Amino acid sequence: MYYKSTRDSSVNVSSAQAIAQGISKDGGLFVPDHIPEITMDEIKALGDMSYRERAAAVFSKYLTDFTEAEISYCVDNAYNTKAFDSDNIAELAHLFDGTYMLELWHGPTCAFKDMALQILPYLLTTSTKKLGIDKKVVILVATSGDTGKAALEGFKDVPGTSIMVFYPDDGVSAMQKKQMTTQEGGNVGVCAIKGNFDDAQNGVKAIFTNAEIAAELEKNGMMFSSANSINWGRLAPQIIYYISSYAQLAKDGEIEYGDKINVVVPTGNFGNILAAYYAKHMGVPIGKLICASNENNVLTDFLTSGIYDRNRAFHATISPSMDILISSNLERLLYMLCGEDDAQIREWFGKLASEGKYEVSEAVKAKLFDEFSAGCCNDEETKATIKAIYDKYSYTCDTHTAVAVKVYQDYRAKTGDTTKTVIASTASPYKFSGSVLTAIGEDSGSDEFELVEKLAEVSKLPVPASLAALKDKDIRFDKVIDKSEMKEYVFSSLGI
Numbered sequence: 184m185y186y187k188s189t190r191d192s193s194v195n196v197s198s199a200q201a202i203a204q205g206i207s208k209d210g211g212l213f214v215p216d217h218i219p220e221i222t223m224d225e226i227k228a229l230g231d232m233s234y235r236e237r238a239a240a241v242f243s244k245y246l247t248d249f250t251e252a253e254i255s256y257c258v259d260n261a262y263n264t265k266a267f268d269s270d271n272i273a274e275l276a277h278l279f280d281g282t283y284m285l286e287l288w289h290g291p292t293c294a295f296k297d298m299a300l301q302i303l304p305y306l307l308t309t310s311t312k313k314l315g316i317d318k319k320v321v322i323l324v325a326t327s328g329d330t331g332k333a334a335l336e337g338f339k340d341v342p343g344t345s346i347m348v349f350y351p352d353d354g355v356s357a358m359q360k361k362q363m364t365t366q367e368g369g370n371v372g373v374c375a376i377k378g379n380f381d382d383a384q385n386g387v388k389a390i391f392t393n394a395e396i397a398a399e400l401e402k403n404g405m406m407f408s409s410a411n412s413i414n415w416g417r418l419a420p421q422i423i424y425y426i427s428s429y430a431q432l433a434k435d436g437e438i439e440y441g442d443k444i445n446v447v448v449p450t451g452n453f454g455n456i457l458a459a460y461y462a463k464h465m466g467v468p469i470g471k472l473i474c475a476s477n478e479n480n481v482l483t484d485f486l487t488s489g490i491y492d493r494n495r496a497f498h499a500t501i502s503p504s505m506d507i508l509i510s511s512n513l514e515r516l517l518y519m520l521c522g523e524d525d526a527q528i529r530e531w532f533g534k535l536a537s538e539g540k541y542e543v544s545e546a547v548k549a550k551l552f553d554e555f556s557a558g559c560c561n562d563e564e565t566k567a568t569i570k571a572i573y574d575k576y577s578y579t580c581d582t583h584t585a586v587a588v589k590v591y592q593d594y595r596a597k598t599g600d601t602t603k604t605v606i607a608s609t610a611s612p613y614k615f616s617g618s619v620l621t622a623i624g625e626d627s628g629s630d631e632f633e634l635v636e637k638l639a640e641v642s643k644l645p646v647p648a649s650l651a652a653l654k655d656k657d658i659r660f661d662k663v664i665d666k667s668e669m670k671e672y673v674f675s676s677l678g679i
């Protein structure tokens with residue numbers, strides 16, 4: 184298997200190269216040259232395997248330049264009970280008639296980003312070793328809250344790496360901020376940006392693709408890589424849990440092998456739902472992919488009109504990890520849907536950069552409308568959904584997951600489609616205790632740790648040990664900078 188760039192189809196690199204590099208030099212994203220198949224017999228076999236074995240089986244189809252031993256090394260070090268609540272890694276909870284919550288937040292930072300970021304450092308350091316690269320790998324991350332912490336936990340004190348995280352100062356929850364500003368580790372840096380997530384992401388992308396900066400790093404024996412979902416090493420691990428959950432549902436007798444399921448994903452950068460698309464096209468019987476957005480509904484409009492238009496107000500919502508107007512991973516999907524026409528991708532994404540807007544062709548629209556359904560909701564609807572689910576099913580979900588539940592309920596009411604459905608549950612409610620408690624009707628005036636205690640009483644869910652421990656940690660990083668100062672921050676942190 185080789186990897187191409189969405190902006191230059193003649194690029195041809197191994198998975199190790201794609202993961203080590205993060206983004207192609209032309210600014211495009213790496214995509215596999217074909218989607219590998221998984222047969223129903225293989226899916227059946229997965230049913231009897233552990234999550235680690237399922238992960239190894241799926242990785243072996245995408246990372247064909249990795250040896251079996253290298254894949255086992257990565258998988259065994261990432262998916263274990265040191266980092267995750269149980270050996271199941273991802274949990275499936277039955278919510279209501281034929282609807283299942285795929286709880287992806289049982290890792291060390293309590294959001295689904297751990298599913299990929301616990302393994303990325305192993306994939307990355309294995310890749311550089313395979314390629315004979317002896318440079319220090321500098322990881323730059325733009326985060327809307329969850330990626331940053333998950334990446335810091337994954338990379339902290341990993342030899343040969345250094346990590347720097349940028350987050351929007353007013354765009355993350357109190358708990359998310361506390362998680363990042365108290366980060367331990369000798370190779371980490373955390374910095375707030377005056378601006379929103381898109382400003383942070385654009386700043387990181389600009390640093391990545393700047394040839395002069397790259398040359399300066401090279402001189403100092405360093406290279407950049409990315410832990411954002413533009414890195415293929417982030418996306419591949421996310422494909423696994425969709426395949427795994429299908430195998431689990433069939434093994435548990437909830438569905439028959441071959442039955443279709445729908446998948447609902449609360450979406451921001453389009454990485455998680457794109458992983459479900461890959462699972463579907465590998466051969467997992469998935470019907471509709473339902474894309475759920477908050478008030479930043481640029482994807483809802485795109486998936487119903489074929490027009491991507493980021494020229495709109497940015498809303499800071501109670502589901503901040505989805506407060507995004509530029510969904511990077513859409514580029515990978517469109518590359519596949521337009522027949523790998525790199526010139527076409529350059530045109531559309533050139534327009535996005537210059538005018539903030541593009542419209543896809545009629546042929547691509549037809550494919551989009553066939554594969555995806557999309558919806559959005561505002562904060563009031565999100566809160567009402569948290570309350571309704573809590574009252575009716577005694578299930579406490581976080582704000583992002585609630586957006587998915589609401590959009591799914593709307594979809595089901597509108598279409599009458601009662602296909603069994605997996606909803607990606609992307610964060611622990613404890614990460615957003617204040618909003619969750621307000622939604623349920625509890626007072627939320629107190630500090631984030633009192634909120635945690637209160638949520639424990641109300642939800643009866645165990646408090647994640649990693650969040651409880653933050654209370655006694657010192658703030659290590661309190662710098663807030665202008666987005667124009669990001670490059671200087673990086674250089675000074677690296678001692679260049």
Ligand SMILES: *Cc1c(COP(=O)(O)O)cnc(C)c1O
Pocket residue numbers: 294295296329330412449450451452453454455456504505583609610
């Ligand atoms: C990152 C994140 C999302 C959005 O995922 P994408 O892959 O960016 O679409 C949704 N919910 C939570 C809790 C997240 O951290």
